[in-house]
Amino acid sequence: MTETRARIVIIGAGFGGLKAARELAGKPVDVFLIDRNNFHTFTPLLYQVATCSLDPSEIAYPVRSIFRKQNNIRFLLGTVVEIETDRQIVHVQASGDSHEVPYDYLIVAAGAVTNFLGKADLEQFAFGLKDLFDALALRNHVLKMFEKAAWTEDEADRAALTTLVVVGGGPTGLETAGALFELYNFVLRREFDNGHQIRARVVLVEALDTLLLPYPKSLQRAAKRQLEGLGVEVILGKAVEHVGVDHVRLKDGQEIRTHTLVWAAGVKGSPLAETVGIELQRGGRLPVERTLRVIGLDKVYAIGDIAWLTDAKGSPYPQVIPVAQQQGVLAARNIMNRIQGQPEKFFRYRDKGIMATIGRRRAVAWPFYTVKLTGFVAWITWLALHLIWLLGFRNRLNVLVNWVWNYLTYDRSVRIIVERDFAARDRYDVPAAIEQRREPALEADGIAP
Amino acid sequence: MTETRARIVIIGAGFGGLKAARELAGKPVDVFLIDRNNFHTFTPLLYQVATCSLDPSEIAYPVRSIFRKQNNIRFLLGTVVEIETDRQIVHVQASGDSHEVPYDYLIVAAGAVTNFLGKADLEQFAFGLKDLFDALALRNHVLKMFEKAAWTEDEADRAALTTLVVVGGGPTGLETAGALFELYNFVLRREFDNGHQIRARVVLVEALDTLLLPYPKSLQRAAKRQLEGLGVEVILGKAVEHVGVDHVRLKDGQEIRTHTLVWAAGVKGSPLAETVGIELQRGGRLPVERTLRVIGLDKVYAIGDIAWLTDAKGSPYPQVIPVAQQQGVLAARNIMNRIQGQPEKFFRYRDKGIMATIGRRRAVAWPFYTVKLTGFVAWITWLALHLIWLLGFRNRLNVLVNWVWNYLTYDRSVRIIVERDFAARDRYDVPAAIEQRREPALEADGIAP
Numbered sequence: 001m002t003e004t005r006a007r008i009v010i011i012g013a014g015f016g017g018l019k020a021a022r023e024l025a026g027k028p029v030d031v032f033l034i035d036r037n038n039f040h041t042f043t044p045l046l047y048q049v050a051t052c053s054l055d056p057s058e059i060a061y062p063v064r065s066i067f068r069k070q071n072n073i074r075f076l077l078g079t080v081v082e083i084e085t086d087r088q089i090v091h092v093q094a095s096g097d098s099h100e101v102p103y104d105y106l107i108v109a110a111g112a113v114t115n116f117l118g119k120a121d122l123e124q125f126a127f128g129l130k131d132l133f134d135a136l137a138l139r140n141h142v143l144k145m146f147e148k149a150a151w152t153e154d155e156a157d158r159a160a161l162t163t164l165v166v167v168g169g170g171p172t173g174l175e176t177a178g179a180l181f182e183l184y185n186f187v188l189r190r191e192f193d194n195g196h197q198i199r200a201r202v203v204l205v206e207a208l209d210t211l212l213l214p215y216p217k218s219l220q221r222a223a224k225r226q227l228e229g230l231g232v233e234v235i236l237g238k239a240v241e242h243v244g245v246d247h248v249r250l251k252d253g254q255e256i257r258t259h260t261l262v263w264a265a266g267v268k269g270s271p272l273a274e275t276v277g278i279e280l281q282r283g284g285r286l287p288v289e290r291t292l293r294v295i296g297l298d299k300v301y302a303i304g305d306i307a308w309l310t311d312a313k314g315s316p317y318p319q320v321i322p323v324a325q326q327q328g329v330l331a332a333r334n335i336m337n338r339i340q341g342q343p344e345k346f347f348r349y350r351d352k353g354i355m356a357t358i359g360r361r362r363a364v365a366w367p368f369y370t371v372k373l374t375g376f377v378a379w380i381t382w383l384a385l386h387l388i389w390l391l392g393f394r395n396r397l398n399v400l401v402n403w404v405w406n407y408l409t410y411d412r413s414v415r416i417i418v419e420r421d422f423a424a425r426d427r428y429d430v431p432a433a434i435e436q437r438r439e440p441a442l443e444a445d446g447i448a449p
Numbered sequence: 450m451t452e453t454r455a456r457i458v459i460i461g462a463g464f465g466g467l468k469a470a471r472e473l474a475g476k477p478v479d480v481f482l483i484d485r486n487n488f489h490t491f492t493p494l495l496y497q498v499a500t501c502s503l504d505p506s507e508i509a510y511p512v513r514s515i516f517r518k519q520n521n522i523r524f525l526l527g528t529v530v531e532i533e534t535d536r537q538i539v540h541v542q543a544s545g546d547s548h549e550v551p552y553d554y555l556i557v558a559a560g561a562v563t564n565f566l567g568k569a570d571l572e573q574f575a576f577g578l579k580d581l582f583d584a585l586a587l588r589n590h591v592l593k594m595f596e597k598a599a600w601t602e603d604e605a606d607r608a609a610l611t612t613l614v615v616v617g618g619g620p621t622g623l624e625t626a627g628a629l630f631e632l633y634n635f636v637l638r639r640e641f642d643n644g645h646q647i648r649a650r651v652v653l654v655e656a657l658d659t660l661l662l663p664y665p666k667s668l669q670r671a672a673k674r675q676l677e678g679l680g681v682e683v684i685l686g687k688a689v690e691h692v693g694v695d696h697v698r699l700k701d702g703q704e705i706r707t708h709t710l711v712w713a714a715g716v717k718g719s720p721l722a723e724t725v726g727i728e729l730q731r732g733g734r735l736p737v738e739r740t741l742r743v744i745g746l747d748k749v750y751a752i753g754d755i756a757w758l759t760d761a762k763g764s765p766y767p768q769v770i771p772v773a774q775q776q777g778v779l780a781a782r783n784i785m786n787r788i789q790g791q792p793e794k795f796f797r798y799r800d801k802g803i804m805a806t807i808g809r810r811r812a813v814a815w816p817f818y819t820v821k822l823t824g825f826v827a828w829i830t831w832l833a834l835h836l837i838w839l840l841g842f843r844n845r846l847n848v849l850v851n852w853v854w855n856y857l858t859y860d861r862s863v864r865i866i867v868e869r870d871f872a873a874r875d876r877y878d879v880p881a882a883i884e885q886r887r888e889p890a891l892e893a894d895g896i897a898p
Contacts, residue, residue: 037865037866038592038596038864038865038866039865039866055504055505055506055507056504056865056867057504057865058504060865060867061865062640062864062865064640065640068639075599076596076599076600077593077596077599077866078600094596094597094600095593095596095597095600097597097600099600132865132867133867143487144526147487147525147526147543147544148543148546150524150525150526151525151527151543151544151546151548190517191511191513191514191517192513415511416486416488416505416506416509416510416511417486417487417488418505418509418581418582418585
């Protein structure tokens, strides 16, 4: 590497970080792209991994492959644990070792994590759905609860094991609730017929009085109708008060016996933001100028879910993929502009609309905020868009094969419980706190005889 | 379930247990099939999961799907921890609970585990390759060693991280060594070019003076030639003396610096055999009559890798899939014969030959012990046979797509490191001993700055 070239460090290989790196490919700078995983995750389909429709590798793409031919981009696998802006260094944990990586310019694209609102019961018992590990943990858990139900004599205990509660009326909550019900209805129901009859209940809980807050009323109603038509129970206007190992209690005292709570009710900026040493905005996000430079810091840019920027009306830009991608491009361009003595540009969001899918042949969509689509037409729109989107993925053929297969057969070929000891044998980075999570609950979980 | 029907419990949903269950499908008996996984594993392709060619779900098939339409077969997910022959009960651990499952007849098809010869250093540092978790652990480990190498400045340290040693000159050792070298040569080599040059070394060590002991000399030589032609170093006639976190020492004092030792040098019967309370045969196997009844026990049959039976020449039948499958059928038939007052039959092995693959377009095969095939012809034979074999698998289409893709592009789409915390969050059955494994080593592993 030439000493005179500026080094740009990008933290995070999500949609924002990838766009930034791509923009810098071939430019006269050295790019270090750091991520805690060796793959980029196609997050819009995470819920399909969680509900046994897709394999992890179908939505995960090795970062090194993406930049194989880019000589000025170097990928490093590791967890950035601290940003030290005074010394222009990021601290990285990798394979049990600590490294210091200096930067000339830094792009923080570390994303967001599930926001459990600081509640210990949620931290312990709720499943997030923000990364591939969340998706696999949920998949394994749901399958194991059904297997446990097959051992369980008491009918009420059995019902609790096969009751799945999803909290959050946004797109992730809807997609997950719909896909969970379909997993049961088209697959698990047929396979647990021997011995006891196994029935599942999927309940979607939203604290507000409506699903899909930013959508027009007609689409909100259509979404609720489609969910209920599928078989999902929808509870609106009730927040979750407390979660235990075998129940969820709502604010009005209503208690649902369940062992599975999916928390899709909000995210917050990655904890990495806290190490920057500036005052964070709402949701733990780094406030940025319209150039995407972090306010008060000269060499640091922030993009995507971890960044806080308001639009002309004073509302923060939403934590969605298109914002992250467009900010990734702009941050990279602004850094190149500065290096080349050009003025920086301001962020302008090109918003192409919103959509949410609810299950096979059910969705709502509002492309470009013009025509409002529901049902099969909306679903086809969603499907086509995601298939085109996946074009950049090497494994799109397999994804297509799996989808078509699922559609024709209602079968799920990937519902294998992959866990046990393999991951425990050789891992470096698991914080003790995470490792202990849920374990005490399961120890205390004495349902079956 | 009718009280008067006999209950047959089958332990293990491997190739033997599945055949036994299939044979009993629709018969006037109640079958309980118990396995510690909810899936059957197509073990001949485990090494392809370990070397990033196939996804776990492509070689794992949910057991419940297989018997969905068989009303007299009930699957239960759990780990059989003890067989109590006096009370005719098996003890099962499932989801943290203990269950007692009574049987009228028992088929023990619990298979084999890696035989680390009781050596603590092997237990701690060597990777087995007997189940899906082994395969994933090895895949994750190899990928992480390459990633660690990308952080490592010292050339010798870097070389140690990318040196992979496979011990065992049987088919598994050959397949694994060949596939590991191809993973490096066609994939990883191209992606670690930025920064440091990464070179890999794959070494196959065998204590005997030849590879593939039961094969004719010409095929043994062909196998060695093909391995070396690929780039694998072959060391014959040297046993492993000691293994540490960063080296392997052979009996003659030769030391190889490595962080990855794959132990494919032998198996032993599942530890479950020890709970039966009879004297075991060599390799921890249950001695059985020619009817497959365990010697000295009236109601217990053993089949496959965990069973010990000698042929007319006094040699034990090999621990291979066809033996397990044929024994599974016979054990089921003999139990039905007894229930129906018919005489039992003796085991006769129909042996269709042996084959081993070494990499793309390289293999040796000896079908029906007639013509000896090597190279491309042997490989095509191997490929065709395994594709036909996979016909029973729902996901054969994906496997085919992946294989063809790999063949045409040399690319590996599934090399994502899937581990970290997800498995730790919600698992029931991990013995503490396994969980601790390798961890101290990694703590002490201070290679990079």
